[in-house]
Amino acid sequence: MAAMPPRQSPTVRRRRLAMTLRQLRDRAGITSSEAARRVDHDASWLSRIETAEVRPHPNDVRALLNLYGVDGDQAEAVIAVARQARQRGWWQRYSDVLPDWFATYVGMESEVSALRIYECQMVHGLLQTEDYARAVFRGAPVPMREEEVERQVALRMERQAILDGEDRPVLGVVLDEGAVRRAVGGPEVLQAQIMQLIEQSTRTRFRLQLLPFGAGTGFDGSFTILDFPHMPEPYPDAAEDRLVYIDTLTGALYLERPAEVAAYATAFEQLCALALSPADTRDTLRAIAQELAA
CATH class of the missing domain: 1.10.260.40 (lambda repressor-like DNA-binding domains)
Structure with missing residues (x-):
């Protein structure tokens, strides 16, 4: 085959x-x-x-x-x-550093048609630079050996391949301002990360919005909504297929009930309404990058 x-x-x-x-x-x-x-x-x-x-x-x-x-x-x-x-999925060669609960997510992320992401703590893994990702893993609550860190970084970079190619998913991301001001890896690493976000935000099928401190509200916890493509005919199942993913320190929640998914979809729409426009987001990110350079 x-x-x-x-x-x-x-x-x-x-x-x-x-x-x-x-x-x-x-x-x-x-x-x-x-x-x-x-x-x-x-x-x-x-x-x-x-x-x-x-x-x-x-x-x-x-x-x-x-x-x-x-x-x-x-x-x-x-x-x-x-x-x-x-x-076998491509990610299984990272089984030495990939827990089962997260392997499930990576497998699903690999074939999504759309991702809606809210991050309140740090830049999402799909958007991280290598240096930023390395700093994230080195600062993880559970210490890792350096070889484990490098394996995790390699996995994270390989995950980002879904954002390339003609069949890349539609991506909507709302980042809390705290996520782009937290000095992960120090000023130089953070500045490079922000500059990459600015560059990425001009790509088609990608909408990046910043939720500023001035919005006065946010959402208690990061989450990701995954939409999966319909199967082509003659496959008999035409049901809408989506779920919500929430990770924790030692596991993850996968919410699939329609009412649960609808609640998070509504929350994401409200966050988008409160967040800056994509253009204003880029302007604000540039200003933050200039502050870091100074």
């Missing part, structure tokens, strides 16, 4: 497959336990598939699709996704 394109993530494919099989079973009016029994498995096996905990064999997927009355081109499209879900 040919290698998967860089923007085709097995993590996203596994998640899409789980959603599709769950929806198809619901439409067929078959319970989870009954469906599992009829393909010679137990209910816990199908439950783990429908929650994306395990990657089913394509032959098992074909059996489920036959049970649900899905055949022809639609069935083949789903089975192709099942095969793709079993491949």
Whole structure:
């Protein structure tokens, strides 16, 4: 089989497959336990598939699709996704420094169609310079060996590849002013980081806004909203697919319920309304960079 394109993530494919099989079973009016029994498995096996905990064999997927009355081109499209879900992601070569909870995020980030990001503490990883990223990892609450720092920096730089190419995602970022004034790595590193932000902000499909201290409000905690592309026909699933990611020191939250996602989408819109325009953001960043140079 040919290698998967860089923007085709097995993590996203596994998640899409789980959603599709769950929806198809619901439409067929078959319970989870009954469906599992009829393909010679137990209910816990199908439950783990429908929650994306395990990657089913394509032959098992074909059996489920036959049970649900899905055949022809639609069935083949789903089975192709099942095969793709079993491949290795590019990020797995960093497994020595990449915890499972963050590997899931990196896998999903690799195939998003849009990202909406609010950062209140520091510049987001997708926008960091190497020196800034290195300073972030060296100053992490949990100390790292220098070789671990360099591996983490390499991973972070490789993640940024999604911002290049014709299929790059739409990117909307709101940075709290504190995130660009916090002296990560010292004045020279921060100034270089800010200059790169200014340059990046002129790219197409990217909207950068600064939430100034003068706005008088903010949001208690950074978050990222990920939107995933629709699968092309004849794939049977046309459902809207998005989630919210929030990381912590030792783990992450993945919010998928429509009400949860809607609440964060509303919060992001409010932050955009309070933040400076892209042009005013660039002017303010230039002024901060000049202060640092002085």
